[in-house]
Amino acid sequence: MEKLIITAAVTGGEYVSKETTPHVPSTTEEIVGEVARCVEAGASIVHLHAKDPVTGEPHSGDPNPVLKDYVDRIREEVDVVVNLTTGGGRVGNPPEVWDELVRARCDLGPEMMSLNMGTMNRWAEHPTGKIFLNTVDMIERWCGYMVEAGIKPEHEVYDTGMINVCRQLAAKGIVPEPLHVQFVMVGRTGFLPTPKALVYCLDQLPEGWTWSVCALGRHEIPIAAVAMTMGGHVRVGFEDNVYIRYGELATSNAQLVEKVANIARELDRPIATTEDAREMLGLKRH
Ligand code: KMH
Ligand code: ZN
Secondary structure: OOOEOEEEEOOOOOOOOOOOOOOOOOOHHHHHHHHHHHHHHOOOEEEEOOEOOOOOOEOOOOOHHHHHHHHHHHHHHOOOEEEEOOOOOOOOOOHHHHHHHHHHHHHHOOOEEEEEOOOEEOOOOOOOOOEEOOOHHHHHHHHHHHHHOOOEEEEEEOOOHHHHHHHHHHHOOOOOOOOEEEEEEOOOOOOOOOHHHHHHHHHHOOOOOEEEEEEOHHHHHHHHHHHHHOOOEEEEOOOOOOEEEOOEEOOOHHHHHHHHHHHHHHOOOOEOOHHHHHHHHOOOOO
């Protein structure tokens, strides 16, 4: 079976703070340490959002200096594929400013960046309101910035129509094939985290593209197990889920990585190293 790429989404994204779980890392020091432990447990990619180093809250304002600090420190200490979010910096800023922040973020040296593939209703309370705005123009422009900088987009797909948007990017030659798609199974405002939904998604995916799954909350591990048996890759971590099992907080992101790595071993699915992941996804080392 193909090697399994495990992504660790360690910082808790825009929804998770110390109030949600005291175990979420927030200072650069804590984040770099957590990244190293996740890699030791089997992760080959880390997905990062900026955290306010003092309050531990999702960062408000320009997140790029904080993200630069993470990237520089991780590069000194851990060999891992760095995947930066294109989120953050939206609160109180118009879309032109988001655009500039994403363009500038491409210069921080990530090998991958997430790219949300459509506008949707928010699945949880968010300071920018009920609509998660990602127009086709924004998507195409941000892909352009990434491709120019030698960064591979990770296409975040929350619903089936977004697979068609990915196909259009490929057809228009905006992103070179094969694309790497992540099915974000949020439930509620996107597709349901079910094996049936995943099978349908895979039927729509062009031959040769790579794919990964992240499901939220209690669905994280079961859907990861389904994806692993179907040849997909997985993402776990506090951005999507803070529990190791029902009612019990995970004490670290690495504990979640270890859990999926153990399942992979039982399934005889070898775990990709960072170098394997780079080769499998055609990444350029920065
Ligand atoms: N927070 C996840 C549900 C991004 O950062 O751009 C999706 C995500 C997207 O990770
Ligand atoms: Zn994210």
